[in-house]
Amino acid sequence: MKARVHVMLKNGVLDPQGEAVRHALGALGFAGVEGVRQGKVIELDLADGTTEATVKEMCEKLLANTVIESYTVELS
């Protein structure tokens, strides 16, 4: 089984990289880009039977820094 973890900076935490991407899109002539947030996707290959709770524990302990980041888990 696989898990896909999305890690994003929390709302309210300024994302300087996202801002830089937004400016660059504007410079390329793309009008109307009002905000860009950049995060990361982490794909995990897991032994069958691994629970969502375990993946969340991985996020809490390592994959995300919950001081600044939020995460979502998709299992498939």
Add this chain to the structure above:
Amino acid sequence: MKAAVLQFPGSNCDRDMAVALEKSGFDVSVVWHKDASLPKVDLVAVPGGFSFGDYLRCGAIAAQSPVCQGLVDHVHAGGYALGVCNGFQVLTETRLLPGALMRNAGLKFVCRTVGLTVETTDSAFTSGYTKGQIVNIPVAHHDGNYYCDDETLAALRDQDRIAFTYTENVNGARENIAGVLSENRRVLGMMPHPERAIDANHGGTDGQALFRSMLDQLVSA
């Protein structure tokens, strides 16, 4: 007085830190990240560098290494710890210090000497300075943009735990915070490198007082 300097793959200020501590009179041992137990020391120093290539997040992998469990135990037992640059990032990742270090707001690696205001002299690390004193210490980082939530910031202020602030906006850090203390004031994390300002040949010696006051306070403790 004994000090241990932790060493991770990718640490690059470990030797500088050891030299700075030795010059100030500490008996220094360097401890590899795989060592689960620390020698009995008064101070643990977490040096700068790019531990584990800054993979995932700066300091995140190092914070999970065996030696960091020893560091956490040392601090919970009331021991002193100093984290500089990547060491500060490791201390926030272990949650020994509040907040997090994010990518610099200007997105550029900043490598130059900056002015710092000494915000408190109430710690073993800063008692050798005077409150409000401006010192010149080099920074060299890409991820030094200190962030914490409003509640944490208020607690840091109320408890006089902001050790140093930049005299200018260096990296976008909240309130220009350059270094913070733990609640028991025995753990200091800072982005600037005091160990790079201890010899006239460094271009400045403003970092000396930090190491000397630490030794003085530990001797008298």
